[in-house]
Amino acid sequence: MDVPVGSNAEGVGDEAVLAATGRGRDEWFALLDEAGAGAWKHRQIASWLVGEHGVDGWWAQGITVGFEQARGIRRPGQRQDGTFEASVSRTVDLGTADALQALADVVGAELDAEPLALNLTAKHPTARFPLDGGEFVLASVSPLANGRSSIGLTWGRMPDGSRLADVKASMRGWLRTVG
Known part of the structure; x- marks a missing residue:
């Protein structure tokens, strides 16, 4: 499995x-x-x-x-509030602002949505995309050495774990197109 x-x-x-x-x-x-x-x-x-x-x-x-x-109190991917979350990341040869802009463009096109918030100037820039039913996708970037960045996506507030594998596969595909 x-x-x-x-x-x-x-x-x-x-x-x-x-x-x-x-x-x-x-x-x-x-x-x-x-x-x-x-x-x-x-x-x-x-x-x-x-x-x-x-x-x-x-x-x-x-x-x-x-x-x-x-102890079976929480399943992998489950948050303390009972919802589920999946995250993926990878390293790219881009600075933080360029990496987040590229990632936000990809996520926006895939979700056909604009980010609720897009902060390109923070040390760890983020873009948040609200989805139906209270779910969200958070795009984030952390600076690494030599002008590289770690880019990540988190899909949160899923009501159950039934879509975790599909969501992770989609987000991995989105990350591969950046950088």
């Missing part, structure tokens, strides 16, 4: 979690189970990791999502 969105554990290795937090995922999950975190909300779990164990906020979020996925 083709899994369109990987699990939290696939994105960040257990060695990295151990090096950054002093414990591996299994140890964190055992502590969370012991504390009864399976019945807690996402924010409460992450706050407990930060407040009780001094885990950095970014790592606490990752451990929390991993715990929720491992």
Whole structure:
């Protein structure tokens, strides 16, 4: 079966979690189970990791999502509000403003829509395209060395995960046309 969105554990290795937090995922999950975190909300779990164990906020979020996925509380691609999100990225040989303009042009043509907001001058420029039913596509760019940029697309607020694979395939195709 083709899994369109990987699990939290696939994105960040257990060695990295151990090096950054002093414990591996299994140890964190055992502590969370012991504390009864399976019945807690996402924010409460992450706050407990930060407040009780001094885990950095970014790592606490990752451990929390991993715990929720491992315990069947959240599926890969699912946000804490229950909606689903898919993201793709690639590196291009363009500066940030040129990369975002090119990406926004492609997305606008594919969606037959204008961005609600287009910010070409920010350090990390973005363009947001609102869609029917509250969904959106966010185009973003981050500067890299030597005039290159990382371009990314996020399709958010999907009501279920049934379209994740198709959405990711479409967005990957759109990224290939930039740069």
